[in-house]
Amino acid sequence: MPADRLLTTVLRAYHDVPNPVETDKIFGTTTTLLTNLNNPLNLSLLTSHFLTARSIWQAPDGLRTCLRIISVYNTAAIHVRKNELENANNSRVGIPVGSGVSSEDWARAIAKGADDRSSRWQHTLVLTGVLMGMEGDDRRSLSWSLRSMLERAVTTAANLALHNPQESGPLGRGAVVLALTYAVPLLSDSAKQLLNGNVLLPAIIEAMLGDEGFQHGDFISSILRDITPGKIISWRTNSHSVTRLQILENRPLTQNMGPLSRLVPFAVQHTTDPNIVLQAQKDLLGFTAGLLDKWTHCPLSAIDLSVEAAALSLETLQGPHLRLWQLFKKIMYAVVASLQPMVGRCLLDPYMRNDAIAPTVAAQTLHTLRNLSFISTRQGAGSFQVYEFTYLTSLDIITRYPDACVSFLQDTQPPPTSNVVPSPTIQALSLFYLNTAEHLPFSLPTPACENLIITPATAYLSPTTSWLSSPANMPPSSLTLELFESAHSSVLSALSCPQHSPLAASLIPFYIDALLSSFPSRISPRQFRLAFRTVMQITSPPFPISASEPELSETLLEILRFRAASASTQPLPPPPNEPAAAAAVGVGGAKKEGGEAGPVSEQSALVLAIIDALPHLPLHAVEEWLTRAAESMNAVADPAMREVARRRFWDVLVSGEMDVERGAVGVAWWGTNGGREMVLFGRPRAAAAAGGGEEFLMSGALLETGREGSRL
Structure with a gap:
């Protein structure tokens, strides 16, 4: 079909009611037309109608539709540039490959099509696709002036869209964040400086935690209804909760969570209002607190790593259970990567490093990491550089404030030990507590050190704590050894502080007795020698x-x-x-x-x-x-x-x-x-x-x- 007739057909199809089958055809036809139309005016017309098409935007499929828009223009731009190079290298006189429109004329025509009939956040999608296709992967298709103009157009459209959150709505803000995960690596430093961090950072956090991201952890609640209890727990692969997990994993933002989390440091750095950074940290804390609460009420949280093979069916273990923990790890990496620049800014920003704000930032960061401890303690998942920096820097900050140290330990003190084996989640929280308490004795008065460090730690050293010594027919808990070692480290750390010498004199005999009993x-x-x-x-x-x-x-x-x-x-x-x-x-x-x-x-x-x-x-x-x-x-x-x-x-x-x-x-x-x-x-x-x-x-x-x- 000639391009002009095909253009008429697709423009007519834009006004039809949404139909998934026809929508796929519309996207394919639009890509073809963008590559083959030889009149720049028709390219502008096609783009203008494409961004207002009823068949696409009346019931969009969330950010999948937005990603397809970026993909359409990225693919079309790549083909236009490829055709231009082939035509330039073809010495024979004949019909040109493709439309024959140059890359610069094509890019200008597409940019003109992003007009006032459509929203600014839609413009961001189109311009990002053009920039990726023309300049991505070290392609140099545009002149310096046109590329600079295109970069400024991307940042301007993004800022305008985020400045009007009511007009853009959640979909529009998420679309801008999605587009910037692709566009920012291609922007020059001067263009990046134009992005407004004050509106960008809240949009990133909203997109990361919202329905197009981690769904505020609500996917955990659906698991409860699909688990079949019994001696061997079964979680069917065709259940609703597994389908929901698969859909969540396939969402554009979830798949693109690595670049998204790398966008957070940029936004934090360019946010001029520190209160916006503090609010973003509170949002992360609230999200992880809800995640921990939902996981605690899930039956799967009661199964220790050491007995999973015996407690779960093979189908569950190798299927949905594995997928769930991969998602948990992705959540932890994204949250920690977002916390790192906030903690780093606390070291440099005069507003955030003062004595009123700094301990709050450090305490909230530690609370957030504690909420994620059920993930970070699983098979050493927390052993990566970004986590270590965030954790240790927060400790360095909070140790300067004794009251904050006491308050944090009081808020997170684990429940008293008993002969009943606590759940893996409680063990993970206790392990985080002991590992953190090990760093705080020097900042605590002696009574607080005894009540908040010595007493909880010695409970794990006492031979009467029978659950630490598992029965012969049961494997030990996966965290038993780590809890025991952390308890020793916490006690030794408290004893090593000269200010707690009166406490040490009465405690050392008991500690040596527990050491020899163990x-x-x-x-x-090696551990015995080091402790002694x-x-x-x-x-x-x-x-x-x-x-x-x-x-x-x-x-x-x-x-x-x-x-x-x-x-x-x-x-x-x-x-x-x-x-x-x-x-x-x-x-x-x-x-x-x-x-x-x-x-x-x-x-x-x-x-x-x-x-x-x-x-x-x-x-x-x-x-x-x-x-x-x-x-x-x-x-x-x-x-x-x-x-x-x-x-x-x-x-x-x-x-x-x-x-x-x-x-x-x-x-x-x-x-x-x-x-x-x-x-x-x-x-x-x-x-x-x-x-x-x-x-x-x-x-x-x-x-x-x-x-x-x-x-x-």
């Missing part, structure tokens, strides 16, 4: 507790030495959940030398803990405990494990872990008090002191025949 069944040798070493640092100078309880450090070592004498000598299996990187790192974070890598038993781990404590003992006790540590080391039955302890002993003496005064004591003990013989040859203390029948010789002395070489 080893080796619930805590690895930290306690020894706390009980030694210059910490105040060393003055009020001068004998505490030696008492703890005595407990450990007597425990080692009767401990098991069987090799311990490597901890399954301990990262390989952690296993390759020694106490204090130093890389293991050859002596620390090797088999370990309960007995040798206790001996290694004694050796680790030597650099932190009071000066008067160093020599005595060097001898006792050597005796305990020689009592290790297994030669390979004894060699591990010997090399660690040597490392403590020569690696600089001891300060100058303790190092001098160590040198004297090694050279003149029998230390060398005890460590290298395993001689008893009395034999080493008496020389063991051997005389001490200076280095280089002449020896009688048959005697060993020089020794020190």
Whole structure:
């Protein structure tokens, strides 16, 4: 059909009632006409009628229709440019390929068609499609002046549409946001500066969380009606809730959530009114709070990761359940990526970094991350750089304000532990609480530290908390180990603060008892040594507790030495959940030398803990405990494990872990008090002191025949 007759036909079809089948044909025909019409006036006419077509806009399919508009003009622009290049390279005189209209004339004609008959947000779609087709993927189809004019037209149309939210409506605002996710990467810096962040940021947050985005988490509520309870939970793949999930995933904004979340930092940076940024943060907080509440009431939230394979049908596990968690992760990434620039601005904006606003921003950010903890704690999903920056920066800010720290911990304190296994969601919230509390003891008064950190954390260390030790026929919860480790870290963090020394003096005996009760069944040798070493640092100078309880450090070592004498000598299996990187790192974070890598038993781990404590003992006790540590080391039955302890002993003496005064004591003990013989040859203390029948010789002395070489 000739182009003119086809144009008449499609213009007539624009006025028909909406029909999905005919609408698809209309889009295809319009793309063809945009590529083949050779009269710029007809191109303008087609665009003008296309943006007001009843068959398309009377009942649009949300942002899918808007995306198709962008796609139509993007595709047409690519073909127009391709045809232009082919015609230029064709030396034969003949009929030109396509319409024969140049790229510049075509772009101007399309821009003229975006007239006053249609809305500004529709203009944004058309102009974005033209810009993408002509200049995307490093195509340089337009002159510099025309491209600059096109870029300014995109930003002007976007600003005007967002300035009139009532006229644009939710669809129009979402369409502008969708168009800008494609257009902004192509805009020059000067054109980007024209975008109004004050109207753009609220539109982005609305689009992200609204019906065209994450639907305010309402998709969770529909799952409840479609789950079949029983010993094995079934969630049919043809149910309404699964269909809704599929539709949500296929929406343009959801599929384009990565570029959308990258648009948020730009909008935050260009928002001149800080109150708009604060409101956007409140919107994210409200969304995540609703998401957490809806998930808590969903039966799937009660299934721990460790038992999912047994509790869910195979169809559910590999189908809708997997799709649901992929959507949850996408939500978390988008929200955290949106929070990061807001927290970053809190460091620079004088209005947001003052003492009235900064703690509120930090606390709300932490509340938002806490609401997402049921996602971030699942298989380490929160281990990415943007999350770490947002989380740690918020902690740095809130630690400057003791009242804000107390208020946050009071608002998020987990429920008291009991013998009933809490739900995975409660465990995730508790884990977030303990991980956060670990950073706050220095900012808290001692009573608050005891009530808000010590009491909740010690509940997870107590052997009476039976749910932490799962029955033999049940696998442990996926967060059991992390909760236990976080509780230890929180207690040690509180004990390490000098201001809480009175609290530490009464707590350390209980903590050491819990530590010994947990080893080796619930805590690895590396973790045990690190915890005991930290306690020894706390009980030694210059910490105040060393003055009020001068004998505490030696008492703890005595407990450990007597425990080692009767401990098991069987090799311990490597901890399954301990990262390989952690296993390759020694106490204090130093890389293991050859002596620390090797088999370990309960007995040798206790001996290694004694050796680790030597650099932190009071000066008067160093020599005595060097001898006792050597005796305990020689009592290790297994030669390979004894060699591990010997090399660690040597490392403590020569690696600089001891300060100058303790190092001098160590040198004297090694050279003149029998230390060398005890460590290298395993001689008893009395034999080493008496020389063991051997005389001490200076280095280089002449020896009688048959005697060993020089020794020190």
